Amino acid sequence: MADNGTASTGTISWTEIPAQDLASAQTFYGTVFGWEFSTTSVGDGSKPEVILFSKGPTHGSLVKVEKENHLSPAMHPDNPEKKRIAVRVTITVKNVDETLETVKKAGGAVYLPPREIGNNMGRIAYFTDSEKNVMGIWSAA
Incomplete structure (x- = not known):
């Protein structure tokens, strides 16, 4: 944040996560990461x-999409080796392995298993949420 309380130029200020089932996605992210939610209406309300x-400092939204408009490499029929990727958000956690267990209990799945990042930069893994979005988690240790 800049000194005046606004976001600094060049920083990510908002993340939108597509979801076909908003209630399911809200439950998933609330369970796994403790996010707090408020509902708003768009269109006719x-x-x-x-x-x-x-x-x-993390803010964003779950956005309702129809199946035909939901782009996810995890849902792509020609992606058996998980080589197709899209923009991914990575969330800081205390422990990658423990968080992956919580992800699975909340209805998600491991997408790419945990691995060490060189130069002692921590561990990273990727998961699919309840809506099959691919997201990352990272921990320093």
């Missing part, structure tokens, strides 16, 4: 299409 989330 008849049903929630966006759920805002926050935790500390």
